[in-house]
Amino acid sequence: MGRQSASTPWQNWARTAHATPRSVAHPRDLGELVATVRGATRAGLRVRAVGGGHSFTPAAVTDGVHLVLDSLDALERVEPRPDGTTHVTVGAGIRLRALNALLAEQGLAMRNLGDIDKQSIAGAVSTGTHGTGSRLGGLATQVVGARVVLADGEVVETSPTQRPELFEVARLGLGSVGVLAALTLEVVPAFRLEAREEPWPLDAVLERLHGPDGLVDGNDHFEFYWFPHTRRALTKRNNRVADDDVRPLNPVRSWIDDELLSNAVFALTNRIATLVPPATAGINAVSSRALSARRYTAPSAEVFVSPRRVRFREMEYAVPREHIVDVLAEVDAWIESSGERLPFPVEVRFAAADDLWLSTAHGRATAYLAVHQYVQLPYTRYFSAVERIVAQVGGRPHWGKLHWLGAEELAGVYPRFGDAQRVRAAADPTGVFTNAYLDHVLGRVPQDEQAPRAA
DSSP: OOEEEEOOOEEOTTSOOEEOOSEEEEOSSHHHHHHHHHHHHHTTOOEEEEOSOOOSSSTTOOSSEEEEOTTOOOEEEEEEOTTSOEEEEEETTOBHHHHHHHHHHTTEEOSOOOSOOOSBHHHHHHTTOOOOBTTOOOGGGGEEEEEEEOTTSOEEEEOSSSSHHHHHHHHSSTTOSSEEEEEEEEEEEOOEEEEEEEEEEHHHHHHTSSSTTSTTTTSSEEEEEEOTTSSEEEEEEEEEEOTTOOOOOOHHHHIIIIIIIIIIIHHHHHHHHHHOGGGHHHHHHHHHHHSOOEEEEEEHHHHHOOOOOSOEEEEEEEEEGGGHHHHHHHHHHHHHHHOOOOOSOEEEEEEOOBOOTTOTTBTSOEEEEEEEEETTSOOHHHHHHHHHHHHTTTOEEOTTSOOOOOHHHHHTTOTTHHHHHHHHHHHOTTOTTOOHHHHHHHOOOOTTOOOOOOO
């Protein structure tokens, strides 16, 4: 059954979730994973896999067995496809940083990524992690196959043509139907991006967001950070360039921007804002101008990913893209009328519509509004207010970030929510893979009913 350790207290990166499982298992291969799951089920224990701990929610919490899948990180298969893409099968425990390096060695890359690479690939896809790009979907849209270990130890290979309904909830479903052992990803030839990062007036950003040549559709990847209490934003435009377009960022400039200003100085300014709240607006005004414009090219993963060393709490909502300007205006108005002082910027990103059952971009072109708060400052009042604002336009919360919606409210914004509940009940009728958080957001699995087998 692999290495087992006794109860070890666990907490996530944001310090918003804690657990003391009965045991922690470190399976070294698929056989040991199967034996661990089967043994826990026979003993009546619940099972949750834990990766990098970068979900802000209690999704990984359990009082039973914590599964650490770090050893399931091997590259299994590389299959070139006629359309120019490649299918790559990897162990579900591999961290995104290692995956990006592994793909680069093969001359390959993920077509889109978020800005943090500490998560396991299983945790990232299961919680709906995404990057930005109006023609691109989240990480789960790049999953074309999943190997799942069910509660009785059965190993199931799933895909759009093999057990397709189980596949839907396996690739994006908070680990509610089983443990992901391996994932097959559709990746692309490695590519370079030109990064253009510039401070802009917020009003200019909002005026130029939409339209065929606007900031969103006119770039491969566009996002911006707005500094509350100001009308200033930092814009990021990333676009593909030729492989021989090599214009690296000066190492000293990179260290100043990414480590000194974005992390060390930013940590200091947040501590000052915590101690002297009235100084926050002035701090944000300075911060919004401290990062000067820069332009460089680099391999895609190096552009997508940024170091994040200042600890924070986060809530992110997906809203129909056409409503983002109005939503941001309401958030701004609430902040100024509330007296809250917020040293962390608000992040806005974009994604294409997709058809994944539990994707935040299901059926609609999407804008993401992410609000953050420094770890030493209260966040409940601020986040709750934003949640009320986005509710007016059918906002959907990121599955890995803080929110207060339950299954009843979520069923109202996801057309296929009932299907996901049905498949979950069929795959795990006794609740081996559940916890209080999953019961809250997905609903409790009826223990007195045996649902039909998931297709």
